[in-house]
Amino acid sequence: MTDSSSRHTPQGIVLLFVPVFIMLGPVLISPIIGSLFQQFAGEPYANVLVPLLLTAPALCLALCSPVAGFLANRIGGKRVLVFSLAFYGVVGAAPMFVSSLHGMLFFRILLGVAEAGIITGGMVLTASYFRGDERQKWIAWQNVALPLIGAALLYAVGVVSQTNWQNTFGLYGLSLIIFIAAAFVLFEPEKQQAESTNHAPESKVRIPVTTMLLLAAIAIPGSLSFYAVPVKLSFILREMGETSPAGVGELMSMGLIFGSPAGALLARLVKHWRFSYGLVCAMLLMALGLIMLGIAESKTMMMAAVIIQQAGGGLMLVVALTLVLHIAPKGQSGIYSGYWWLVYTLANFATPLILTALDVLTGSSAATMLTFGVIVAAVSGWLLFARPLATRMVSASETNSATGANTSAAGAGHE
Incomplete structure (x- = not known):
């Protein structure tokens, strides 16, 4: 192979x-x-x-x-x-x-x-x-x-x-x-x-409801956590007295150049973990970055927070996309990929609305980041707790995949 x-x-x-x-x-x-x-x-x-x-x-x-x-x-x-x-x-x-x-x-x-x-x-x-x-x-x-x-x-x-x-x-x-x-x-x-x-007949290319729920449970919190920083970073900097757009660009550039690749490389180090463990690790990294942004008092701490948060995002994407292709029955990877990007991108659009609503409750962008980070950490715990359910969903998808042909060996080390 x-x-x-x-x-x-x-x-x-x-x-x-x-x-x-x-x-x-x-x-x-x-x-x-x-x-x-x-x-x-x-x-x-x-x-x-x-x-x-x-x-x-x-x-x-x-x-x-x-x-x-x-x-x-x-x-x-x-x-x-x-x-x-x-x-x-x-x-x-x-x-x-x-x-x-x-x-x-x-x-x-x-x-x-x-x-x-x-x-x-x-x-x-x-x-x-x-x-x-x-x-x-x-x-x-x-x-x-x-x-x-x-x-x-x-x-x-x-x-x-x-x-x-x-x-x-x-x-x-x-x-x-x-x-x-x-x-x-x-x-x-x-x-x-x-x-x-x-x-295959149309009836065989529909994604099972349980699998749709599994992918949505990953895509929605993953997308919201990943895009929270680009949406709110400039507002947090303004609250700290930094009004130059260059400041936002500098922090996001550091996150992109160092954080995202680090997360992707981390995925290689944890490649034999279960999918659920890799996803929880990614969510916890993003939660840590969000919490650090919420309590940051210096630009140095903010830079570290952005890098950690983007590293979690990079890890999440690698693990999640690998999972999507792993559970897709043979010949249906396009259907599953399309559904993933539909949910993930729509959640991206919802991110500013959700964070704005949190602003009303918390009173500041920094407090919103802190609150949202705690919520993401709680969701991470739920994903870990719900692992047996996720495992059953993945197993069901693999069973569907095997009905028409041999199941892909992708992600075998994870299970």
């Missing part, structure tokens, strides 16, 4: 770049939001439409992921991924040549559709090419590479946007490079080709 997976190293390297394009959606446009407000200040409803340029792709990613996952299983992961990469490059760069706010919003919505195809197609191919420990290794490397490439692209945004803010959208065209690589290097596994032409 290892020898077979090792032959797919070129494919693994190409797939390393796939998650980058999901991150590019908000990363490339965030630094120019101020310029966009200035450019479209006279447009009706600009105060609503301009922020939508930032958030619309993620919402479309959430809503379209189940459909993209279904298509990936139906016609093949490579076809969905390659088409989506090309589509992403075209619609992502299109705002360079569009002068209207509504036109830009239209292309940003299409960008989210492309993102759904990219992330689900990539996960389906990862599930097809790799098994067991090899699969988790490549998922971990994706999460190591993601923040490092993101930091380099943030620097590129600063350089490119100095001449004209519209030039920033040209960076979305980088997906066309990976499109070419994917077209020549990736292939449709023979088993998946057979499954895409002789697909």
Whole structure:
């Protein structure tokens, strides 16, 4: 199995770049939001439409992921991924040549559709090419590479946007490079080709309710905990007297560069743990970071808190994505991946609303972080206590997987 997976190293390297394009959606446009407000200040409803340029792709990613996952299983992961990469490059760069706010919003919505195809197609191919420990290794490397490439692209945004803010959208065209690589290097596994032409009846591709509840119980608290810091960090700094956006950028950069890769590498160290133990460890790390942010009295402590919290987030993503592909019955990894990203991304949207409601109760952003950290720690304890239930859910999914074919060996060391 290892020898077979090792032959797919070129494919693994190409797939390393796939998650980058999901991150590019908000990363490339965030630094120019101020310029966009200035450019479209006279447009009706600009105060609503301009922020939508930032958030619309993620919402479309959430809503379209189940459909993209279904298509990936139906016609093949490579076809969905390659088409989506090309589509992403075209619609992502299109705002360079569009002068209207509504036109830009239209292309940003299409960008989210492309993102759904990219992330689900990539996960389906990862599930097809790799098994067991090899699969988790490549998922971990994706999460190591993601923040490092993101930091380099943030620097590129600063350089490119100095001449004209519209030039920033040209960076979305980088997906066309990976499109070419994917077209020549990736292939449709023979088993998946057979499954895409002789697909299972619709009744057999539905996710069991218990499995949906399991994935939701992981995705919702995981997403809320992961995105709490980006949402509230600037407010906590302002309460401490730090009003410069550079301060927020510095702290988040440290978290991305050091925290997320550390969490992904930690996943390799605990690869033989049960899934539930790995998830609880990730949640406790995020809870510790949130609590530290809530009581921090110096920027140094805040930096340590952000790094710890992001490390927990990196660990959570590797363990959770490995679990999703592990419990997916053969030929249904796209369906399961699509459902995961639907729930995870919608929880991301709910994060600001929940934290704002907590602000009303606690009176400050720092107190909100402290309270939320305690809640996350309590949820971690519940996940540990509920482990037997989760184990039964996973076992049920594996039984479903075995009805049509051999169960994937992924995550065997965890169980």
